[in-house]
Amino acid sequence: MTGYKTEQKKELISFLRKNSHRAFTIDEMCQAMNDDPTLISPPGKSTVYRLIPKLLEDNTIKQFSSSTNRRVYQIVAGEGCSSHIHLKCTKCGKIIHTTAEVTTTLCQSIASSNDFCINTGETVLFGTCKDCL
Ligand SMILES: [Zn+2]
Ligand SMILES: [Zn+2]
Structure with a gap:
């Protein structure tokens, strides 16, 4: 059983x-x-x-x-979640998985302007989702 x-x-x-x-x-x-x-x-x-x-x-x-x-x-964590950044809605708790393009663009722009390499899988940006806006 x-x-x-x-x-x-x-x-x-x-x-x-x-x-x-x-x-x-x-x-x-x-x-x-x-x-x-x-x-x-x-x-x-x-x-x-x-x-x-x-x-x-x-x-x-x-x-x-x-x-x-x-x-x-x-x-909470799906396939390939270590390779993209997540967005979390602070109102309803929903997790949004960003696309590879968004993650790459964001990481590259931070890397070039701040000399900082983002650890994608562990990074969560907090905000409000479209349902809660
Ligand atoms: Zn994910
Ligand atoms: Zn929400």
């Missing part, structure tokens, strides 16, 4: 990593996992409900309110 549960948790995390730019309600998460042909056995809704508090506890995911005031979840 333990092995099966671990598998489901892994599937859920790998799904969220792939979709690290998105925040999902539990319903959307289940729907999207069922639609994802790469998942061998997408966890069912009851499993997701059980797993979410655990993932929140160990800081794998973050919870915040969407613009429509629903409870949504997003992975």
Whole structure:
């Protein structure tokens, strides 16, 4: 039984990593996992409900309110997160992953004007997202 549960948790995390730019309600998460042909056995809704508090506890995911005031979840660190800068909304807690271009432009401009090399994966800029503006 333990092995099966671990598998489901892994599937859920790998799904969220792939979709690290998105925040999902539990319903959307289940729907999207069922639609994802790469998942061998997408966890069912009851499993997701059980797993979410655990993932929140160990800081794998973050919870915040969407613009429509629903409870949504997003992975903290997705694929390739060490190579770009993150933006964090101080109002709702949403994490935005910048593109490689944005990261490169920003890093190069700081490097050339301040002689400073940014550690991209650990850098978070705080501000307000478009939903909260
Ligand atoms: Zn990222
Ligand atoms: Zn926000």
